[in-house]
Amino acid sequence: MAVDPRTDKQAAASLGAMHTNGGRGSRKATDQTIYDSIYQAVLTQRLPPGSKLPEVALSELFGVSRSIVRKALTRLASDHVTEQSPNQMAVVARPGIEETRQIFAARRLVEGEVTRLVAGTLGKSEAQALRKLIKEEKSAHERGQDQHRVHCSMAIHQYLARQCPNQVLGKMMLELVLRTSIVIALYKAPGITACFLGNDHGRLADLIIKGEADQAAQLAREHLDTLEGLLDLDEPSGDIDLASILRYT
Amino acid sequence: MAVDPRTDKQAAASLGAMHTNGGRGSRKATDQTIYDSIYQAVLTQRLPPGSKLPEVALSELFGVSRSIVRKALTRLASDHVTEQSPNQMAVVARPGIEETRQIFAARRLVEGEVTRLVAGTLGKSEAQALRKLIKEEKSAHERGQDQHRVHCSMAIHQYLARQCPNQVLGKMMLELVLRTSIVIALYKAPGITACFLGNDHGRLADLIIKGEADQAAQLAREHLDTLEGLLDLDEPSGDIDLASILRYT
């Protein structure tokens, strides 16, 4: 599997590049630091799925004990960013095709209801904050800052989740937004650099602010449907591979 | 707050009663053992909400290091059974009235969809297993074994969650079933010893097996509505209490 015996250290190195700020030894790393570093590395695909995450390497990298690393890895696993098995190294999660579809289906259900509940409850300041986020996303899109645009897109959905009167559902939606962003990073079609979907977010915000609950929920579901459609979710189809390889005419 | 200085140890003692099997020293406790003990104690209200859970007391009780206790407490917190704050003792979760309503609302949404997805997908053996669970619940109800009946009721919903084609939604439903059982234990009206709701589970199973997705989902939601209605979710209403106390005619 590992063609290069230094594979493990390489995975850690791709984290260190982000973590060591300015080459100076990091001040004091907490579990949140490690959590964020790994999470960001997964989102930006610097840590591809299946990457090994040895505790000792991470502890040396961040200058903390294994306890802290272990805590971060446990939290990451509970958020489905990594996978943990007893007596086995933690690895970056590898959500499959089927799981990806299930995540999207779950998010359509939850975000639809959250959208319905949020609609009509936003005050002037909240509405303004939402519009500002959307404006920033549009700006990032036009300037071609794709990474920043993705960040803004997530921020918009997270903002809606936090504004939901039902915070139990809100927290569920936050988790699903997180998992969605991971599978998008994994399965987004190569050519698609900008998946800026029309002005969906703008229209969605208008409906929410106006209090059109049903229409807003419907649009949110369609938005997620479109997003899922942009992904490259074709089955690996091991049969065909094998046949084409064995045929040596 | 604590009228008795031994309050902490008392909380631990109520666990020990269940844990020490037959007075013999426990063989080897793992984090799952501690998790289950505390979880069961919370469900049976031997550990009322707000009970302190000191790590040292638990570690001595179960004969393991604090690391194991800490792991169990972390898992319990992520499942909303306990609450953890930095530099502060873990306590049994105290979900409030509003949170309880939100949990029920979320479960109506999720379990409704899970029910719809499961409907019509059960094979003969699965249908038989489901009917067996319902039969056992009914039997426990008739014999007055309330604790066993609650256990069966949970098992039924958990079985449906596990049969759901969308396991992302299934896992969410499992969490919500767990939280629901906790708030039921906390807020169930004093007089209600048997909240055996007609033959809801039997009718629900019939609809699911027959594949009547919409009707099954509708019945599941109504079932949860009825269940929530049986709880004692009146606001503590500090005002009225204060007024009635101060009036001394």
Next chain:
DNA sequence: GACTTAATAATTGTCGACATTAAAACGAAT
């Protein structure tokens, strides 16, 4: 007697060391 402040006790946070277990490397026999 109530309130503020300092000393004390108890609890959680973190760490390094050791035990245990799974994977990898090596070697001998077929």
Next chain:
DNA sequence: ATTCGTTTTAATGTCGACAATTATTAAGTC
């Protein structure tokens, strides 16, 4: 050359000890 078994290595699992923080107690003052 391949396979099985052994040895070696490297990772995780667990533990006890110390540091940091918080809650409690006690004393002192107004």
